[in-house]
Amino acid sequence: MFFVDSHCHLNVKKFSQIAGASPKDYSVDGLLMRANSAGVKYVLNIGTELLDIDEMRSISASHGGVFHTIGIHPLEAQRHAQQYSLQDIADILNRNCNGEKLVGIGEIGLDYYYTRESEQEQKKIFELQMDIATKHDFPVVIHSRDAETDTLAILRNHKNARGVIHCFSGSRDFALKALDLGFYISFSGIVTFKNSTAMQRIVGDVPSNRLLVETDAPFLAPDPFRGKINEPAFLVHTAKKIAELRQTTEEQIARLTAENFFDLFSKAKIVGDKN
DSSP states (O other): OEEEEEEOOOOOOHHHHTTTTTTTTHHHHHHHHHHHHHHHHEEOOOEEEEHHHHHHHHHHOOOTOOOOOOEEOOGGGGHHHHOOOOHHHHHHOOOOOSSTEEEEEEEEEHHHHSSSSHHHHHHHHHHHHHHHHHTTOOOOOEEEEEEEHHHHHHHTTTTTOEEESSOOOOOOHHHHHHHHOOOEEEEEGGGTTTOHHHHHHHTSEEEOOOOOOOOTTOOOOOOTTTTTTOGGGHHHHHHHHHHHHTOOOOHHHHHHHHHHHHHHHHHHHHHHHHO
């Protein structure tokens, strides 16, 4: 039995943003060693900005169980729009859509939680990255917060797209419509929180062949580590809760979410089989 963390952030910069996260305690080697000890064999390291790309590639190249994506997070869209033209962004992403362990585009999407001030920049960069994913036949990793209608509209504009709604925290209606579009749904440590009863009910609505599990480390640590720095090793606590909600075993959740991960990120399966 092994688990796959379908969404985490291993780069040092992300951990340095968290108070108390020292480079010594949260080195990539240390994080992966603890993950492997907990039964987490593979992780997908998620890009959030163009400056991530070289580091993402380097981490994957240096660690056998790590794959990565590249992309611009919606909360980074405004800054990127100020620094780069859309053509520049497209050129950089297209140039970097190679490498054995690059398996998708993400995380991309829309986030209106804090403000809608950057809505237009977010939409333009989201659409652009959806186009690039389709061009290169990559799955997408979607971030959507307080933007369900607009997210669905853009996904519907890209009929050949496939991917996952990561760190799901939306409505049941959003989940069902995303599933209708062929998307997977991934649950994070939020599902273990006592006040997440609405989301916990949605866990049972997701078909077995569309379910993924993630940490979103270093953010959103599950109970019993809520409020602490998250890491891939903690994935097992989220998987345990999902097993409880679906009235099955942790072994079954490990098996089906691993199968689903490699079905969606099919390039990862090819590389994993080689290794």
